[in-house]
Amino acid sequence: MKSIKVGILGLGTVGGGTANVLQRNAAEITRRAGRDIEVIIASVRDLTRERRCDCSSLHLTTDPAEVVNHPDVDIVVELIGGETQAKDLVLQAIDNGKHVVTANKALIALHGNEIFAAAQEEGVSVLFEAAVAGGISIIKSIREGMAGNRIDLVAGIINGTGNFILTEMRDKGRPFAEVLTEAQALGYAEADPTFDVEGIDAAHKLTILASIAFGIPLQFENVYTEGISELSLTDVAYAEELGYRIKHLGIAKADASGVELRVHPTLIPAKRLIANVNGVMNAVMVRGDAVGNTLHYGAGAGAEPTASAVVADIVDVARTITADPHSRVPHLAFQPDALANLPIKAQDEFKCAYYLRFEVNDVAGVMSQLSAQFADQDISIEAITQKEPQPGDDFVSVIFITQRTLEGRVDRAIKRIEAMQDVRCKTVKIRVEHLN
Amino acid sequence: MKSIKVGILGLGTVGGGTANVLQRNAAEITRRAGRDIEVIIASVRDLTRERRCDCSSLHLTTDPAEVVNHPDVDIVVELIGGETQAKDLVLQAIDNGKHVVTANKALIALHGNEIFAAAQEEGVSVLFEAAVAGGISIIKSIREGMAGNRIDLVAGIINGTGNFILTEMRDKGRPFAEVLTEAQALGYAEADPTFDVEGIDAAHKLTILASIAFGIPLQFENVYTEGISELSLTDVAYAEELGYRIKHLGIAKADASGVELRVHPTLIPAKRLIANVNGVMNAVMVRGDAVGNTLHYGAGAGAEPTASAVVADIVDVARTITADPHSRVPHLAFQPDALANLPIKAQDEFKCAYYLRFEVNDVAGVMSQLSAQFADQDISIEAITQKEPQPGDDFVSVIFITQRTLEGRVDRAIKRIEAMQDVRCKTVKIRVEHLN
Structure with a gap:
């Protein structure tokens, strides 16, 4: 079968790693993909810099447009990072009918909706496994x-x-x-x-x-x-x-x-x-x-783990390059017309448990005053610990772990507690998740 | 798009779970797959038995051949287990041009080579995610x-x-x-x-x-x-x-x-x-x-986690049902003509570390006699522990953890040690893997 030709934008840490993995594991990858995958061109910032990979068989250019416009390139791999130039290049590649693989999380998080719409229109894939948690897939x-x-x-x-x-x-x-x-x-x-x-x-x-x-x-x-x-x-x-x-x-x-x-x-x-x-x-x-x-x-990061994800995406594209574009896995897992605009909760609507640490004067009754504020907001307490004063401190730390409740209630309780005479210092609030 | 029609062989724990997941999450699954997926027929052993799922919209039969030969079925889901009847039914389904999804590890482990060759020939997919570690994919x-x-x-x-x-x-x-x-x-x-x-x-x-x-x-x-x-x-x-x-x-x-x-x-x-x-x-x-x-x-098991994997496979088939059969992911990850017959090592060629426990008479010099046998076989010792005799025992336990070595050497050392006068009982040998 015809080989798949790849152009890489950026031969830094991840770009060099990707070229290395494709070269080192070429036999293994071809056994899986059923075709050869070859990098034919890559753009770099400085042609004279020492490379992390063997570039003898590929064309190096300082002009990234040469990569996205190259007539033989099937897949453009975007590894320059950032979101301005990367976005323009990716959109140009899509417009040229190229498939795109990227490790750029900022690009996808900020401009993914636009990029995927363009890709859908052109019938090409934009894969981004390497954008999240490197090689974990x-x-x-x-x-x-x-x-x-x-x-x-x-x-x-x-x-x-x-x-x-x-x-x-x-x-x-x-x-x-x-x-x-x-x-x-x-x-x-x-x-x-x-x-x-x-x-x-x-x-x-x-x-x-x-x-x-x-x-x-x-x-x-x-x-x-x-x-x-x-x-x-x-x-x-x-x-x-x-x-x-x-x-x-x-x-x-x-x-x-x-x-x-x-x-x-x-x-x-x-x-x-x-x-x-x-x-x-x-x-x-x-x-x-x-x-x-x-x-x-x-x-989650590093040259080779990230390259592992980039190469997996390249193989995915290679395997489905002749497929009906409408039968491919949708970019965002759900069909583009089936995405739902679910309401996003504001901070005071968050629901979890809370670790709260207060610094209070070591006087009688302070614990019950604090507890009363939680009761007032209908917050149940899972655990309370009072720490001995540290040497030199004239206050004690009191720690509450709440049960699951609304963050708005917790913030109201904190506000009232911080207004109390025997409370010394800004409260520490850390959310608690039991993940069970 | 045309809906995908599924026939299920076996409505037991996993079959019932699969029908339930497909029904309960139908909207979500269609949003992902881009088509409806409906179970239209299922074979059961006993029509009168109470079901784990709502069967009102599907045809139940006691004849599994009816499922694999049903003209409208796109995907046959094999969940009867065992390897004799299951194999015949899967091969018949493939012969009929149906895609197959199965949770049957014995079937794949014992007859996969033959089944995948038939599927390759017919241009259909046989997916088996549920056969290993349930829902983990x-x-x-x-x-x-x-x-x-x-x-x-x-x-x-x-x-x-x-x-x-x-x-x-x-x-x-x-x-x-x-x-x-x-x-x-x-x-x-x-x-x-x-x-x-x-x-x-x-x-x-x-x-x-x-x-x-x-x-x-x-x-x-x-x-x-x-x-x-x-x-x-x-x-x-x-x-x-x-x-x-x-x-x-x-x-x-x-x-x-x-x-x-x-x-x-x-x-x-x-x-x-x-x-x-x-x-x-x-x-x-x-x-x-x-x-x-x-x-x-x-x-790794249970009705719903296994169903999760079965349904994922069904969605995979649905997404690639119009694809070029030669562009699909190969059944065994590597192209069928690229599988390699690597040599499989015999037990004496295994290489790992070993936990060895001997029961020995509590006499002077026994530890050095044991150690000498390991040295003789060129086995390095990572740790040695001697346990106090348990109440009532007239022997002591001696535990060696070896460094990585060949199992043949370890077995030779054990054989010689077991022949020694002061060694009491059959040795315990457990392999050690550091997994780093």
């Missing part, structure tokens, strides 16, 4: 493997940098800022770490997961996002004592009243498998009404 | 999600009954026979538990996983199989003390010298995620050269 598992289910929960550790930092904080008792500096030195975190530590990267990925799980349009703007930069070692340690572990999760929940889309630090029972996913690894839990709980674990 | 993850990888290891907890028994033995210190009786009462184990506890069911599943991971023909007859019925609480407890947990694993390994296919109790470091998969849950670890280690976790 979570997109395929949800989109195809769980096609018989009504999915009501996706909860994932989908940013390796953040998970590395939280793991170090917990295991070694090192504060956030110190671990971040190490993560930057190790190459796990960017010089500007905002996207990773403030949850933006995770929010891009959650946007994609929620869309394919629930059949809703991509809507990054509706994701509530909280990072890990404010997290203190005190709460990491208290969570452990209470039998929980703090993970930075992307959570999408659907029920009859709407959808919650949120990214934030979360207490999870320490015995859950996902609570034991450490270092830079990723894991996504998905719950369907037929299958129950599933967990999908693997490397 | 491990077949799809390996076959498609890891298509860019050279896979060298698959290790899975793929029998829920066995894992339930091992979990109870460890958590509650209850002996094998007692837990088995409970598992039978709970419906987790059959009246004749041989398939589950002697590893035959796991060997069927491992046969399938190894084939799609390495691109080798199905070869159940070459799987080395050991069950859990001989496992004692003593070793379960000693393994824990040494930082390991005993799981019943299906393991397929490939290296330059050939393939190991084996099912047996295995010590795994307790901190591995897969060591913490408990109860009836399944999990499969797959390692690829690009992606690294991945883990896929979920329910």
Whole structure:
């Protein structure tokens, strides 16, 4: 059968990794795909730079338009990142009738609706497995493997940098800022770490997961996002004592009243498998009404794990390149005309349990005053712990873990508690998910 | 678009579950598949029996041939189990140009090569996601999600009954026979538990996983199989003390010298995620050269999780029903003419670490005599523990954990040790896998 010809935009970490995997495993890939897959052209920023891959058999250009307009290219692989130039190039490739494979989560989260509409119009595929959780193939598992289910929960550790930092904080008792500096030195975190530590990267990925799980349009703007930069070692340690572990999760929940889309630090029972996913690894839990709980674990980033997903997408395109475009798996798992605009819940409508830490004067009666505020808001309390004052402190920490309730109620209780005379300091509020 | 018409062979637990999921999630499934999927006929053994599903809209028959020969049926779903009648019906369905979906691991493991050849000839699909690890979609993850990888290891907890028994033995210190009786009462184990506890069911599943991971023909007859019925609480407890947990694993390994296919109790470091998969849950670890280690976790059996996989396969067929038959994903992940007859290693060529427990007379010098036998066979020892004699015993237990070595060497050392005067009893040998 005719070979499939690939053009790559960007030969950096992931681009180089993709070229390497395609070359190294060429025999294995052809045995699976039933055709050869060859990279014939790639665009780079600087022709003189040393490459991570053998480029002897492909044409290098500094002009990305040459890749998307190349008449022999069947599949354009977009690995330049960012969303402005990437979007233009992807749309041009689609317009030229090329299939597209991309690892670009920002591009899909922010412009996916437009890109998929264009692809649908042209009858080409745009695959993006590498955009979420690298080599885990979570997109395929949800989109195809769980096609018989009504999915009501996706909860994932989908940013390796953040998970590395939280793991170090917990295991070694090192504060956030110190671990971040190490993560930057190790190459796990960017010089500007905002996207990773403030949850933006995770929010891009959650946007994609929620869309394919629930059949809703991509809507990054509706994701509530909280990072890990404010997290203190005190709460990491208290969570452990209470039998929980703090993970930075992307959570999408659907029920009859709407959808919650949120990214934030979360207490999870320490015995859950996902609570034991450490270092830079990723894991996504998905719950369907037929299958129950599933967990999908693997490397979420890095040259080769990401390349693994890119190559799987290339093979998928290769296998279906002659198929009726209307019989392919829909980009967002659901047929484009069957996406539903489910209501997205505001923050005060979130429903979960809460870990709340107050610093209060060590005087009689304060605990009962606090408890009264929760009762007033109809919030049931699961557990209360009062900590001895630390040496030098003239206050005590009081920790409440609530039962599942509405966040609006919790925030009202906090507001009243913070107005009380014996309460010292800004409350720490961390959401709790039992994931059972 | 024209609806897809399904005929089901067998409306028992899984058949009833499949009909229920297709009915309950009909709207969701149509939104994904782009067409309605309707069950129009099902064969049952006894028309008068009470059903687990609403059968008002489908034709029930006691004649399975009516299902496979029905002119309107697009997909035959085989859920009667066993391998004689099931094979005949599946081959007849293929001959009639029907696509087939089955949950029957024995059928695929024993007759898959013949069935897939017939399907290939006829240009139809035979999908079998439900045959391994229920709703986890491990077949799809390996076959498609890891298509860019050279896979060298698959290790899975793929029998829920066995894992339930091992979990109870460890958590509650209850002996094998007692837990088995409970598992039978709970419906987790059959009246004749041989398939589950002697590893035959796991060997069927491992046969399938190894084939799609390495691109080798199905070869159940070459799987080395050991069950859990001989496992004692003593070793379960000693393994824990040494930082390991005993799981019943299906393991397929490939290296330059050939393939190991084996099912047996295995010590795994307790901190591995897969060591913490408990109860009836399944999990499969797959390692690829690009992606690294991945883990896929979920329910491996039961009406609805199995139905989840069956329905996913039905949707897959529905989506590609108009596709060029030669562009579909190959049944065994690799193109039929690209399967390789890799050499399968004999037991004495297995390579792993070993937990060995000897009962010896408590006399001076016995430990050094044992150690000398290992040195003689060039086996390095990772750890040695000698246990105090139990009350009433006049012997002591000595446990060796070896480093990775050939099983032939270990067996030679054991044979010589068992011939020694101060060694009391049959040696316990359990394989150790570090899975890192």
